[in-house]
Amino acid sequence: MADERYNRKNPAVKRILQEVKEMQANPSDDFTSLPLEENIFEWQFAIRGPSDTEFEGGIYHGRIQLPSDYPFKPPSFMLLTPSGRFETNTKICLSISNYHPEHWQPSWSVRTALVALIAFMPSNPGGALGSVDYPKEERRALATKSREAPPKYGSPERQKLIDEIHQYMLSKTPSVPKPNLQECNETPADSDGQSQTKPQDAAAAISESDNATGENVIDQITEEAAQTVLPEANAVAEDPRGETENRLVRRQEQQTVVRAAQKPADDRLFTWAAVGLTIAIMVLLLKKFVRSSGHGAVFMDES
Numbered sequence: 001m002a003d004e005r006y007n008r009k010n011p012a013v014k015r016i017l018q019e020v021k022e023m024q025a026n027p028s029d030d031f032t033s034l035p036l037e038e039n040i041f042e043w044q045f046a047i048r049g050p051s052d053t054e055f056e057g058g059i060y061h062g063r064i065q066l067p068s069d070y071p072f073k074p075p076s077f078m079l080l081t082p083s084g085r086f087e088t089n090t091k092i093c094l095s096i097s098n099y100h101p102e103h104w105q106p107s108w109s110v111r112t113a114l115v116a117l118i119a120f121m122p123s124n125p126g127g128a129l130g131s132v133d134y135p136k137e138e139r140r141a142l143a144t145k146s147r148e149a150p151p152k153y154g155s156p157e158r159q160k161l162i163d164e165i166h167q168y169m170l171s172k173t174p175s176v177p178k179p180n181l182q183e184c185n186e187t188p189a190d191s192d193g194q195s196q197t198k199p200q201d202a203a204a205a206i207s208e209s210d211n212a213t214g215e216n217v218i219d220q221i222t223e224e225a226a227q228t229v230l231p232e233a234n235a236v237a238e239d240p241r242g243e244t245e246n247r248l249v250r251r252q253e254q255q256t257v258v259r260a261a262q263k264p265a266d267d268r269l270f271t272w273a274a275v276g277l278t279i280a281i282m283v284l285l286l287k288k289f290v291r292s293s294g295h296g297a298v299f300m301d302e303s
Contacts, residue, residue, distance in 0.1 A: 006040065012070045016040050019109050029172040031114040032165055033064065036157060041066045044161045046081075046169045047114055049143055053122040054136040055083065057176030058143030059169045061151050061162055062117075064110060067098070074104035075113065080151040080162075082142050084134030085121055088151075092130030094120055099129065144176045 006013045016035065023033060033045030043064040049055030060081040067073045076098045079086040086092050093099040096108070096116045125131030134142070150166035152159065 012066070012068060013040065015071050016066065019111070022109075023111060028111075030118060031111075032168055033110055033114060034161060034165070036161065038157060041068070041070070043110060044158060044165060045110075045114060046162075046165045047118050047121075048169060048173045049083075050118050050121050054139040055085070055121050055143055057174060058083065058146045059166060059173055060146060061153075061165065063153070064113070066110075071106045071108070074098050074101055075110070077113075077117065079130075080153050081146050083121070083146070084132060084139035084142050085125065087130050087132055090130045093128045140176065147173070147176070 006017070008014055008017065017040070020035060020040075029048070031045060031047040033043050035041070035043045043066070044061070045064060046059055046061045049058035049060065058081075060079060060083050062077060062079045062081070065076045065078075067075065074097055076091050077094065078091050079088055082088055091097070091099075094117070095103045096113050125133050147170065150162045153162060
């Protein structure tokens with residue numbers, strides 16, 4: 001990638017280029033993704049259908065659009081390959097997407113987002129935006145078809161990258177397994193298999209869908225983010241206000257340590273002062289007693 005055309009001092013550009021290097025240095029068999037050379041904020045990706053599901057063996061292409069203030073705001077996702085789980089050429093609503101910026105963490109990356117997307121595949125769509133709910137038989141048929149050829153999308157540069165990604169994923173993805181005969185004999189609950197969510201209930205369905213799977217997926221991508229080391233990227237992702245707060249915390253800790261070190265010395269000083277005051281009081285009381293008993297004159301004469 002000719003990254004010399006970009007301003008590497010820009011936090012978003014610096015973070016994206018770091019993620020590209022990390023993605024190339026640590027490839028995965030479950031997914032792959034790269035940005036366009038002419039626009040590093042647009043990524044093409046492909047994920048492998050999760051094992052032991054009706055998506056197993058499928059190769060699903062998509063597009064990621066990163067915001068200009070990435071990684072402080074989440075990306076948007078769009079699937080290009082029919083899967084029976086997500087609509088194609090439509091931005092999908094996920095807990096990790098721009099539909100829910102309140103869930104996004106700057107420490108997350110394209111890698112962790114793709115891990116989350118794979119985890120969302122077998123989940124209940126619940127009528128969320130950009131989701132569909134096909135029967136398992138249709139999803140298996142789409143998984144088989146997804147291997148035949150990559151989707152057609154966009155400019156020649158985009159298509160070239162999509163083709164390269166497809167060939168890579170074919171080499172990493174086993175064939176679609178044959179369906180279990182018992183599952184074939186099962187009767188679907190709905191004849192058409194489509195979600196029956198009413199338009200007026202869409203907002204509630206979206207919330208229910210995210211709540212049903214969001215916590216597990218967020219835990220998974222948090223664990224993935226912890227395992228992915230991006231030294232420069234993490235430095236970019238730090239909020240300046242957070243740095244100021246951290247410096248204040250460290251300063252308070254240092255002051256606490258200094259006070260803790262000074263406390264024993266102060267305690268010893270107070271102890272010696274108390275001892276000296278006690279001795280002085282005892283001497284005064286002794287003098288008063290001697291004078292009152294009449295021995296004071298004797299001592300004065302002998303001296």
